[in-house]
Amino acid sequence: MKCSDVYRHICDNLDQRLGTRRCREIRRHLGACPECRAYLESLKATVTLYRSVPTPRLPKGAHDRLIRALRESGCLPAPAARTRRRRAHPPQS
Amino acid sequence: MRGAQLRTLAEGKLIAAARGGDARAFGELVRRYEQTVYRYAFKLCRDREKAEETFQDTFINVYRKLGSFDGRSRFSTWLYAIVTNNCLMRHRRRKIRDIEESLEALESPGTTAEGKFARAIARWDETPEDVVLDGELRAKIENAIGKLPPQYRIVFTLRDMEGKSTEETARIAGISAEAAKSRLRRARAFLREELTPYMSHPGRRSGR
Numbered sequence: 020m021k022c023s024d025v026y027r028h029i030c031d032n033l034d035q036r037l038g039t040r041r042c043r044e045i046r047r048h049l050g051a052c053p054e055c056r057a058y059l060e061s062l063k064a065t066v067t068l069y070r071s072v073p074t075p076r077l078p079k080g081a082h083d084r085l086i087r088a089l090r091e092s093g094c095l096p097a098p099a100a101r102t103r104r105r106r107a108h109p110p111q112s
Numbered sequence: 113m114r115g116a117q118l119r120t121l122a123e124g125k126l127i128a129a130a131r132g133g134d135a136r137a138f139g140e141l142v143r144r145y146e147q148t149v150y151r152y153a154f155k156l157c158r159d160r161e162k163a164e165e166t167f168q169d170t171f172i173n174v175y176r177k178l179g180s181f182d183g184r185s186r187f188s189t190w191l192y193a194i195v196t197n198n199c200l201m202r203h204r205r206r207k208i209r210d211i212e213e214s215l216e217a218l219e220s221p222g223t224t225a226e227g228k229f230a231r232a233i234a235r236w237d238e239t240p241e242d243v244v245l246d247g248e249l250r251a252k253i254e255n256a257i258g259k260l261p262p263q264y265r266i267v268f269t270l271r272d273m274e275g276k277s278t279e280e281t282a283r284i285a286g287i288s289a290e291a292a293k294s295r296l297r298r299a300r301a302f303l304r305e306e307l308t309p310y311m312s313h314p315g316r317r318s319g320r
Contacts, residue, residue: 027297061236064311065304066272069239072253078148081164085142088168094175095135 020044025055034065115140127187131178131255138178142171148188149195155269156199158258185283192276192284196266236311249310256306260299267292268299 025048028041049056089095118126123216126144129137149170151241154163173194181190243249257265263285271292282292 027220048116057235060239061304061311062300064236064240065300065307068243068245068307069253069257069268069303070273071245072250074151074154075160077147078160078164081150082146084164085146085168085171086139089142089171089175092172092175095139103190105128106137 020048022052022055025049025052029055029059029062033059033066033095036061114292123187124183127178127181127183133180139177141174145188145191146171149191152195152269152274153190153199155273156196156262156265157202158254161204162199166195166198166202170195173198186280188284189280192270192274193286196284199266200262234308234312236308238311243310252307252310256303259306260302263287264299264302267295268303271296272300 025045029045049059086095090097115136118136121129121137121140123144126137126140130141146167150163150167153162153166153170157163157166170191174191178195181187257268260268266285267281267287270276270284271278276284278289278292278296281296282289285292287295
């Protein structure tokens with residue numbers, strides 16, 4: 020297997036744990052080629068770095084805004100429809 | 113059905129109840145998946161406002177399309193596909209062509225007759241443990257992933273950020289497994305190139 024083959028196939032499984040013939044060949048090549056080994060390590064580092072950037076959680080108020088949008092779209096009933104057995108309140112603007 | 117019952121209801125039964133018009137069951141589906149949907153939408157959109165718009169569009173679409181969910185794929189796969197489509201529809205197509213051409217170049221870096229790389233692939237001398245995720249590096253990462261065309265960002269996000277398999281990634285993105293592998297390879301190579309100035313020392317780059 021050549022460096023160019025490793026370059027094309029290395030990404031599918033960065034840890035190369037699969038037992039396929041191709042993965043065994045990649046592992047063998049990596050054992051003898053410091054260039055490809057360094058490239059693989061830098062790809063793993065790339066993924067680690069991108070994963071390390073935190074993703075924000077749902078902002079405060081977004082749930083309520085969603086429920087409002089669902090009601091306006093007719094996906095959820097308006098609150099008055101769910102509380103009709105209770106004492107009627109004037110709708111809030 | 114009471115709220116406490118809904119919270120512990122198996123997903124299949126919950127979906128069936130929501131499909132049958134049970135608004136509280138649909139509300140429970142929203143509660144279970146809202147963080148997942150918002151965070152995935154943010155990873156694709158890279159913008160809080162667009163992520164929230166996508167988040168709302170997604171659950172409206174879920175409500176409207178729930179009748180067509182046939183259970184052959186996992187509900188989460190179906191849901192991710194809706195988020196993905198909503199993000200794609202919102203994405204502006206500017207500057208995509210230039211980046212796609214550079215991604216094509218990364219697909220075939222050029223090799224010698226012996227199969228060695230014809231151009232230098234810069235070595236990284238730093239490891240993620242060595243570097244501090246300061247404002248500058250974080251901005252560089254954000255900028256790089258923002259430059260990825262959406263079809264590449266989707267595959268990278270699903271495989272490497274969300275931990276989906278190649279097969280599930282392909283199903284969500286509506287592409288073949290081979291296309292998913294190819295896009296992942298290009299996306300990783302592109303993102304690596306973008307970070308190389310931070311992770312390698314110019315004097316120690318490979319000359320191969």
